[in-house]
Amino acid sequence: MYLVSEQSPPLRHSSIELALARHVVNQGGKQHLVFDSLAIMYGAAHGFGGGNTRHIVIRNCDLAYIGGAHQFTRPDGRPVRYGNAIEFWNAAHDHLVENCRIWEVYDAALTNQGRGPDSRQINITYRNNLIWNAEYSFEYWNRPEAAVTRNIRFVHNTCIGAGRGWAHEQRPDPNGSHLMFYSNTAETSGIQIRDNIFYDHTDWGSRYTGGWDVLPELDHNVWYSKHGVMVYWFHDKLASFDQYRETTGLEAHSVFTDPAFVDPGNGDYRVASDSPRRALVQFRLSDIQQDSPAESFSLILCRNLVFTYFDDPLQQQVLAALSERLLPGGYLVIGKHESLPANATRLVPDPARLGLFRLG
Numbered sequence: 001m002y003l004v005s006e007q008s009p010p011l012r013h014s015s016i017e018l019a020l021a022r023h024v025v026n027q028g029g030k031q032h033l034v035f036d037s038l039a040i041m042y043g044a045a046h047g048f049g050g051g052n053t054r055h056i057v058i059r060n061c062d063l064a065y066i067g068g069a070h071q072f073t074r075p076d077g078r079p080v081r082y083g084n085a086i087e088f089w090n091a092a093h094d095h096l097v098e099n100c101r102i103w104e105v106y107d108a109a110l111t112n113q114g115r116g117p118d119s120r121q122i123n124i125t126y127r128n129n130l131i132w133n134a135e136y137s138f139e140y141w142n143r144p145e146a147a148v149t150r151n152i153r154f155v156h157n158t159c160i161g162a163g164r165g166w167a168h169e170q171r172p173d174p175n176g177s178h179l180m181f182y183s184n185t186a187e188t189s190g191i192q193i194r195d196n197i198f199y200d201h202t203d204w205g206s207r208y209t210g211g212w213d214v215l216p217e218l219d220h221n222v223w224y225s226k227h228g229v230m231v232y233w234f235h236d237k238l239a240s241f242d243q244y245r246e247t248t249g250l251e252a253h254s255v256f257t258d259p260a261f262v263d264p265g266n267g268d269y270r271v272a273s274d275s276p277r278r279a280l281v282q283f284r285l286s287d288i289q290q291d292s293p294a295e296s297f298s299l300i301l302c303r304n305l306v307f308t309y310f311d312d313p314l315q316q317q318v319l320a321a322l323s324e325r326l327l328p329g330g331y332l333v334i335g336k337h338e339s340l341p342a343n344a345t346r347l348v349p350d351p352a353r354l355g356l357f358r359l360g
Contacts, residue, residue: 019044021069026050028089036060044069044083047105051089051114057329058086058097067106068167078172083107085134090114093122096329100129106167108139108180110154117146119186123328125153127298130269133165135175137198140191141182143211151190153327156298158269163202163228176202176228183210191216192296197259197269197277200225205244207232221254222277230256253280288318298330303355307338315341323347326359333357 005012024043027033028050034057040047047063067083074080083106088095092112102109109131112121119142131137137159142149163176178198193216198205205223208231223230229237230244238244241256260275262268271277286293288306306318322332323346332347334340336354340347347357 017042019065019068021045023047023049024066027053027056029053031055033057034059038062040085041065043067046083046087047085049084049087049089052091053088053095054092055094056088057095059099061100063100063102063105063109065104065166081106081171084111084139085109086111088112088121088124090116090119091121092124093120094328095124097126098128098329102129102131103133104165104167105134106165106171107134108136109134109159110137111139112142112152113140113182114142114147114186115144117144119143119147120149121152121186122148122150124151125155125327125329126157127153127155127327127329129157130160131157132160132269135163135165135167135171135177136180137162137178138193139180139182141184142186142188143183145185145187147186149184149186149188149191151328153190153192153194153296154196155192155327156195158197159199160264160269161200162198164200168202174203175207177204177207177232179206181206181208181212181216185211185213188212188214193218193221195220195280197222197271198224199259199261201228203228204232205230208234210234215248215250218250219253220280221251222259222280223251223254223256224258255280288321289314293325296325296327296330298327299333300326300330301333303333304335304338307334307340312341316343319344323359328359330359331356332359 019042021044023046024040025048027048029052031054037060040063042065047066063085066085068081069083071080071082085102085105086097110126112124121142138154159178162178168174178201229239230241231238238247245251257276259277260272262270262272300322334355346360348360350356
């Protein structure tokens, strides 16, 4: 590669940055991997990228300044550039991304997407991540009709400033959106977008472009922005949150209000003690022997009760109900002196913490 400047580079540029057009971590074809506490930065393709993957965990990682590489040029001369922080491409199943910080991304912070009859995207969970200044916080699409999408969960994430990153002004297609749902014609079920905060966007809160015979489940989210349009709903631009909810039937328990962060000016995006986000937490009575909540959870606390005082048949009944209500990768906490029945093979004990089990 050769760089040419018409004058002294320090006089023309404040900085010059080069990044290789390849993934920082190429996970293509890999399985049963855990990436923990890594800094993944300064790559022009994807941070984590590659297809045909299974059983991958990415947790406690920092990803920043990702993407922008040239992919191809359209016949009309317009270039197409790309780069996602974490992408699961085509055949991908049983993945977990949690507790990561992701910022300054050309395209999507988090995405699973695919094209072709072998594109089966199943049991992928993104939770408890902090995202800011990505063009899209979460992008998803899958096609054609022979493709399959099942149980994709984007939950408990905090997403700030969609379209506010370094890439927005230089993109040929500025399109800042927290949720970018391109054409989806795959056989689809179980897409959940719940319990997130979506704060500030340049263009759209979310965008849908085609397909989508089965809509995702969106609820219990907090939305807020002083800019842009609430949703680009196929061919219609729905400006307000009320119009969006009335037209789509989504977000029945979600709210549009400032989430009240502790100190956003200094990057502290924890919600304050008086945040309206806390009002979305629900408390209710439920008899564990008779019924269980319809929702799914990342964490269930059940200490010093079921596995101490219940007889074996009832323990088995309750264990089955609790396992069914846990999200993939979710945790069950029981008492330190309790133990699970021997057939609880789906729940993997944490070797460092007594009473902590993870749904495999």
